Amino acid sequence: MIVSNVSLSGCADFNSALCAGAGEGHLGGGSYRTTLTPTGNLVVAVCLGFIGTFGLINNLLVLVLFCRYKMLRSPINLLLMNISISDLLVCVLGTPFSFAASTQGRWLIGERGCVWYGFANSLCGIVSLISLAVLSYERYSTMMAPTEADSSNYRKISLGIIMSWAYSLIWTLPPLFGWSHYGPEGPGTTCSVDWTAKTANNISYIICLFIFCLIVPFLVIVFCYGKLLSAIRQVSGINASMSRKREQRVLFMVVIMVMCYLICWLPYGIMALLATFGPPGLVTPEASIIPSVLAKTSTVINPVIYVFMNKQFYRCFQALLQCEAPRRGSSLKSSSKVPTKAMRGVAGTGPRRTNNFLFMVASLGQPAATVPQLGLSCEPTIDITKAPSSDNKPVVVSLVAHRDG
Incomplete structure (x- = not known):
């Protein structure tokens, strides 16, 4: 997890060897001992309490929905679970300790606890970031794949999840073995990577961490979702009103x-x-604590954006509250696969080539096996042909959009 400044406030209550080393090298030979006021610590504690509570509730609720409703157990949703698990671990392994430290105005669990806190939170934070990038790439590759999307194939998603944890370990283990190190940050109530040591060893690590754990995931997300949005715009030739609504929703x-x-x-x-x-x-402690708190808010925001804005998850959430079976809306499920290639073929036969399969990606939160509801001005014609059961062929779903008038 990328975090800001390391200060030496709270050294009187912290391990003396750690503080002495920090005073000699981590700040370029100077000793920087400014701390937050009691009011500042109270404000930070309130923010962390809010983030920890709602982050825990939101992510636990996501896991409950996933375990209770079989319709949510698709490969793409498994990746969402990975994000929720990593965020949940931050709420359990990190936020309570920083909250307790803020209420007391000092770090409470010693030098080894500081190293463990920095490592665990960095690990889970980077897993969350990489998972968001993998999620965007999965949606992009599903849309661009020349073959049909198999809604029962967990192999690719499982590899993506393993990769996210392995990639995070690659960048969070080095500080434990001498390439940079973990220590106190900000006003001394949290711990993370040391950002202030001016050695080549530390600077090289920070540059690599910044590029490969912040910039690269961001570029992947922007590229993939940009391509998705561009694909949605291609349906403008079918029906302008329907296209505008879907384009606006995806853009939002x-x-x-x-x-x-x-x-x-x-x-x-x-x-x-x-x-x-x-x-x-x-970078003063007052300024450095703000980015630390903002990053932890991702544990609250991620479930809302990536899960509860997902129509499928939201219907299950409503069903959980009302103690009834979830509504499927207008979604159509095939027996095992959605023939994306067949849908593309239908689109290519018209006088103006339009990719009907793009209706499926208009709702970014839904798995590939679900066809979202079409606009009111677009009348769906559904031709469902099922081969004999002995052939084990997938159901073919064709969508034909009619122009108004």
């Missing part, structure tokens, strides 16, 4: 995803670079 979701990513994580990157390349004391 993409903008929200990108903006929340930047709001939660960009301040970390900026503060990290200022603390790394700026003069000692440039």
